[in-house]
Amino acid sequence: MSDNNHQWPIWEVFIQPKNGSAHEHAGSVHAPDGEMALLNARDVYGRRLEGVNMWVVPATAIVASTPEDVGPFFDPANDKMYRWPNYFKTPEGIKQIS
Amino acid sequence: MHFVNRNLANPKQTSNIGMETTLSVEELNKREAEFDAKIAGGKTIEPKDWMPERYRKQLLRMMSQHAHSEVVGMLPEGNWITRAPSLARKAVLLAKVQDEAGHGLYIYSAAETLGMDRSEMIDQLLSGKAKYSSIFNYPTLSWADIGAIGWLVDGAAIVNQTVLAKCSYGPYSRAMLRICKEENFHNKQGYQIMAYLMRGTKEQRDMAQDAMNRFWWPALMMFGPSDTNSPNSADLMKWKVKLHSNDDLRQRFIDRTVPQAEAIGLRIPDDKLKWNESTRHYEFGEINWAEFNQVISGNGPCNKLRMKQRTDAHNNGAWVREAAAAYSAKKAASKK
Numbered sequence: 001m002s003d004n005n006h007q008w009p010i011w012e013v014f015i016q017p018k019n020g021s022a023h024e025h026a027g028s029v030h031a032p033d034g035e036m037a038l039l040n041a042r043d044v045y046g047r048r049l050e051g052v053n054m055w056v057v058p059a060t061a062i063v064a065s066t067p068e069d070v071g072p073f074f075d076p077a078n079d080k081m082y083r084w085p086n087y088f089k090t091p092e093g094i095k096q097i098s
Numbered sequence: 099m100h101f102v103n104r105n106l107a108n109p110k111q112t113s114n115i116g117m118e119t120t121l122s123v124e125e126l127n128k129r130e131a132e133f134d135a136k137i138a139g140g141k142t143i144e145p146k147d148w149m150p151e152r153y154r155k156q157l158l159r160m161m162s163q164h165a166h167s168e169v170v171g172m173l174p175e176g177n178w179i180t181r182a183p184s185l186a187r188k189a190v191l192l193a194k195v196q197d198e199a200g201h202g203l204y205i206y207s208a209a210e211t212l213g214m215d216r217s218e219m220i221d222q223l224l225s226g227k228a229k230y231s232s233i234f235n236y237p238t239l240s241w242a243d244i245g246a247i248g249w250l251v252d253g254a255a256i257v258n259q260t261v262l263a264k265c266s267y268g269p270y271s272r273a274m275l276r277i278c279k280e281e282n283f284h285n286k287q288g289y290q291i292m293a294y295l296m297r298g299t300k301e302q303r304d305m306a307q308d309a310m311n312r313f314w315w316p317a318l319m320m321f322g323p324s325d326t327n328s329p330n331s332a333d334l335m336k337w338k339v340k341l342h343s344n345d346d347l348r349q350r351f352i353d354r355t356v357p358q359a360e361a362i363g364l365r366i367p368d369d370k371l372k373w374n375e376s377t378r379h380y381e382f383g384e385i386n387w388a389e390f391n392q393v394i395s396g397n398g399p400c401n402k403l404r405m406k407q408r409t410d411a412h413n414n415g416a417w418v419r420e421a422a423a424a425y426s427a428k429k430a431a432s433k434k
Contacts, residue, residue, distance in 0.1 A: 007216065007217040008423075010210070027207045027273070027276075028207045028210070029207070030216065031422075032423050032425075033426040033430070036422055036425075036426065043200070044200050044203045047196070047200060047280075064146070066146060067146050067147045067148070
């Protein structure tokens with residue numbers, strides 16, 4: 001057989017568990033194109049009403065930050081504490097302003 | 099800060115694999131200490147995180163064996179799809195076997211994040227280099243064996259996998275969570291088959307007991323060698339890949355399964371089995387480790403048959419893969 005060990009590209013699979021929620025990563029499948037990736041993903045990750053919508057994305061198309069960068073990459077959040085509401089003191093007696 | 103185009107699922111492109119050769123001893127020690135601290139702190143290791151090469155190798159060995167077991171596990175049960183006693187039983191068994199294929203794929207997908215292609219793992223299985231669970235080298239001689247497999251074999255797998263769902267490697271743990279949700283169906287359908295047979299004629303009850311007699315001990319062997327004789331256990335426990343010893347999990351399985359057998363009138367084929375009120379556990383007889391070693395070294399009743407069936411299935415599926423590739427190429431060409 002000529003094609004026994006051919007390895008198709010990896011597609012990452014994302015499922016929207018229910019209407020209104022965000023897509024979540026489920027795993028990956030191998031497929032020659034997006035359409036077949038979607039069919040494979042349905043068979044592998046969608047046998048039990050796992051969701052209402054599915055994305056497949058070529059794994060090579062994903063651009064990700066690196067674990068080594070976790071400090072510098074997310075750091076700016078640390079010196080802007082005023083982005084959190086509890087940075088601000090509320091006068092006593094006021095229960096709720098927003 | 100830099101961005102790299104990284105494949106989520108295939109960290110071959112990432113810098114951490116093979117990095118150990120380029121790191122200085124001090125840097126390596128520092129990273130290993132950070133890694134150990136992360137594990138000790140109950141944090142999860144993700145594909146792109148630095149990990150010791152031994153951790154990666156052990157996980158890859160364990161995960162690929164696990165995936166192979168799911169896939170080879172379809173064969174003994176597949177044997178009864180055409181002979182299931184009713185259409186309903188056939189539909190259930192088909193769904194169960196399809197789940198096993200899915201479980202194999204979840205774990206292959208998770209294992210690929212450690213930097214080995216699925217095709218390479220499958221090559222290792224078909225060439226005999228990689229192992230799979232010894233239990234699937236036993237034959238399925240009667241319909242009751244399908245009950246025994248769902249109840250005992252999947253039952254043992256659940257005990258193992260519930261713990262693995264808390265292991266330190268993120269993709270493995272997430273695949274296990276998904277599997278555990280589905281495995282309870284397998285377990286219950288098996289138990290139901292046994293329960294129905296035990297309510298049937300004498301022949302049916304004998305058939306169920308015979309399946310029990312043949313599958314009980316191999317199911318206990320699924321937890322692997324005794325702790326004193328398990329070469330990889332210490333490392334795997336240290337890295338929180340394994341959270342309990344083989345013997346502890348075996349005991350947990352026995353304690354939960356014996357009452358289930360008693361409830362439907364099945365006898366456990368072990369004269370030494372007895373409840374110990376002070377330890378609150380069942381005591382049980384000696385496992386035949388010589389048999390276990392024979393089966394994992396290739397001399398079980400069905401090792402050769404399973405490998406032949408698996409290789410045939412792979413070869414017989416070649417036309418499907420070729421057709422899919424041709425379809426995809428044709429579609430791409432027509433778009434141009």
